[in-house]
Amino acid sequence: MSENQRRELIRIAEEMNEVSNEETQQFISRIVSDLSNLKPSIAFVGQIKAGKSRLINGFTAQAGYLPSDVNPWTTVITDMHFGHPSGRTDGAEFHFFDNRQWQALIAEGEELRNMFPDDEDSYKREMIEEQVDAMKTRAKLRLGESYKHLLGQHHDLEKLTSEDLARYVCAGDDPSEDGVYDPGSDRGLYSDITRKAEVFFDIGHFPFPVTVTDTPGVNDPLLIREEISRQYLKESDFFVVVLSAHQALSRADLKLFRLMQALELGQIVVFINRVDELGGGADDATKVRSDVMDGLDKALGNSDIDVLMGSAQWAHYALTGDETGINHDDVLAWLRAHPEQMKQYLDGVEEIKQGPGPISREGVLRFAAMIASGLPDLRRHVTSALNDGPRNEHLRMAWQHLNGFAQGEVERSKAHLRAIDDETADSPNSASENDKTLANLRELVSDKTAGIVNDMDEVLANLRGVMDDTVAEAVSGVVRGPGGASPLLAKGGETELNFGPLRDRMRELVQGATQVVRQRMLSELYAVDMQSNAALRSLPGWQDTTDNRMNTSAVRWFRPDTTALTRGITVELRVTWLSRLISRKSVVSRAEQMIVQEFEMIGDDLVDTARADLLERLNTVLDHYLALLAGHLEHRSGTGETNARTEAQHAFDSAQRVADELEAVFGPDSSNKILPEAAE
Known part of the structure; x- marks a missing residue:
């Protein structure tokens, strides 16, 4: 389902709305709103230090955008909007906690923990409450009198720099014990009260508008970060569960999978990251993947979850040229061990050769690293699953409703013409x-x-x-x-x-x-x-x-x-x-x-x-x-006006044109393919 089809449906619906009666307008307006806001979300979840942030940077082609150094985040969910319905393509909004939301965080966390209790859960609520209190204390020291005025508010920045991002989502240094805080050192200034960050981009290389979400890690020593990650699970349509090749499918990972299964969440794919760090290369990675699949089957039954592999580090090199930690022989060996990726690489090199400019060795090596990273495969997998799943169903349901109105308008205008021609119009x-x-x-x-x-x-x-x-x-x-x-x-x-x-x-x-x-x-x-x-x-x-x-x-x-x-x-x-x-x-x-x-x-x-x-x-x-x-x-x-016949003909022609345009969106046989039960 292409993005052009969604936009065409919106255009036709808006045109229909302009000439519809009030009753129909209300219904069509809902369709337009739903289509305009159709923006599936993809959440990256997993343990800390699994490489989620760098993986997202590669997935979105925003190299280095999300900090990926040690422990950069606080309790912040970061939504990266690509092709937002508002049309916004730059800047960010940062939403702050209020006291009610902090309490809800504690209460809802209790409910989720109770779904799959373990030996550690008995003390977690108390620790989370203490950590929330600590967040408030740090925020008061950092922000002073402005603290109480900021709660429940938000900041909207038209432009966003890495320094801005650090002020809202990075940990920063703790204020001194004597309560003195240097405002010039503002890394993490608002971090303790920031509930969620929303950052805006153009649609980029995604085929339709999406939101990509970076979540705090599970199994985090700072339990409040883990709590927010778990509670955000219900907010997304698709989940990329990131595992580290060094410790794939640990106890914490399995607990996360069981929770996601119990919550009946959307589609899931597993991505095993950091395969570049395995001593045995592709052979070790294949064994890790096999162990993960066996473990999922044993823990979840017939889970039918796809497992992909790759390296965020290779993608980072491909996007930036930073060769730190890159072994080109390992990249090529990985491609040789995976024929489908090798074919992507060779086909891509042929396209590069056909291009107008000279082909460089560095360009070819970076292209090889991107293919080997698994990020292109992951992107195709996620967008295809979203496109063929609920998004496709949503668009086709909207088409069915619009087509019903359009066909009805054709029939009504045809009947009106017939009534005028027979001179049997109403009184x-x-x-x-x-x-x-x-x-x-x-x-x-x-x-x-x-x-x-x-x-x-x-x-x-x-x-x-x-x-x-x-x-x-x-x-x-x-x-x-x-x-x-x-x-x-x-x-x-x-x-x-x-x-x-x-x-x-x-x-x-x-x-x-x-x-x-x-x-x-x-x-x-x-x-x-x-x-x-x-x-x-x-x-x-x-x-x-x-x-x-x-x-x-x-x-x-x-x-x-x-x-x-x-x-x-x-x-x-x-x-x-x-x-x-x-x-x-x-x-x-x-x-x-x-x-x-x-x-x-x-x-x-x-x-x-x-x-x-x-x-x-x-x-x-x-x-x-x-x-x-x-x-x-x-x-x-009535037909008392001399131009009644002309107006009626114009109405019929317009209705038929709209019906034809709708048919063109999906093709002439769409009405038979969409919802066959509607014909019963």
């Missing part, structure tokens, strides 16, 4: 009659919507009760064990409890209940459609068009989101022999109670998500339908 009072009819239809839709929602809430309320009963019974059976022999009291230090059948049953329950809701919704929507069309046919001179039937595909093809069922249970199940001897019954009862509560929360999330999704789909169907009906009624007008 002069048709405008008020149309307004009254539309008002009645809106009232009908409003009443039906309220009834549908009430019926849905009754079904889902019953689902909550059944699910709670199911949870209580199933958890009791698992925790207490067959014949009362609880696995929690068995010998051994740690116990695995199998709640797979319970998760399957909860999935069946939510699927069954939402199927009932969906069928009842479709029945009521069919009734609305029939009543609305009957009201329209009663109007003098009304002629049916091909698009005046309600498109219920958004509801018809609803499937409940059951990702909450992948959430881990956070109860600590390790039981010491002493606790078993003292109070065996209380250990089992307490574990049962806590697990029931957690599964009940999962059940609540399932029901709440299903309700929100169903309601959104219902509103989409009805909003679209009302917009179409409003368009039909608007075109039902």
